[in-house]
Amino acid sequence: MSSDRARGILLGLACGDALGRPVEFASASEISAEHGRLDEMVGHGTWNQPAGTITDDTEQALCIARSLVEHQAFDPADIADRFVAWYDSGPFDIGGMTRRALSRLKRGDEWDEAGQQVWENSPEGQNAGNGSVMRCPPLAIPYATDWDRLVEVSRQSSQITHADPRCTYGCAILNLTLAGILDDANAPLQDALDYVDASAPNELTAALSPLTRATSPGTLETSGYVVHSIQTALHDGLASKSAEEAIVTAVNRGGDTDTIGAITGAIAGARFGASGLPRQWLSMIDETDELESLADSLLKMA
DSSP: OOHHHHHHHHHHHHHHHHHHGGGTTOBHHHHHHHHSSOOSOOOBTTTTBOTTOOOHHHHHHHHHHHHHHHHTSOOHHHHHHHHHHHHHTOOSOOOHHHHHHHHHHHTTOOHHHHHHHHHHTSOTTSSOBSTTGGGOGGGGTTTTTOHHHHHHHHHHHHHTTOOSHHHHHHHHHHHHHHHHHHTTOSSHHHHHHHHHGGGSOHHHHHHHGGGGGTOOOSOOOOSSBHHHHHHHHHHHHHHOSSHHHHHHHHHTTBSSHHHHHHHHHHHHHHHHOGGGSOHHHHTTOTTHHHHHHHHHHHHHHO
């Protein structure tokens, strides 16, 4: 595994997040009307933040990466505590399921109870968001060569806030795909799907299987539903000819632009490395140096 590709995962995630932040919730036509094709960091817009500002996607990924590096191991209780501390800092953007789970953690739920309770008490349509998949890529670096453990930690990291199997296995499939890319696999997504096999929800695998045959679904959705987000991000991240093309394409689709941009960015960053990301983007993200350092430390863990 190369340092450039490991860095690319974390930096690509941040780039997609920050590029998508100002147009989150806007439609593709609304983005086009205001920006043409959005391919540079802009300020204000949704959340009214400066250009290059990251959101909850990267902030929670940082919580996971910092915990891994400081403990030299996956510690879900520590990660949960870091999520709560981040929540208490008053972030401007936080998903509904995450907020509810972290509120339960503050009231005393264990790390493996809060998300489960939120899931069980949420109706279909509000119980399988993309809030855990967006933050899980740091796990793919230290556990890239231990797929059993990678599946386990990926699912547990999701369970803290998102216990639906579509979410937990979504994290596992994404991270297995990233691990395959880091190892120069010829068919990383197919390998990931084969590895989880019948364990993963059919709704998730049925949405992703066509991508292994280079088949584009008739419609790529951009909602916050985890199956939509992973399908669209894997499509754009694996089919693109450059990291910039992948992230720009994903963000300009509209919808949940920061999260789909972040997931796509992690995939494209793994493929093309940090050196394949636009330097002007990275220069505008305050967390770039820390993300590079964390990626290097996570690689040493592997």
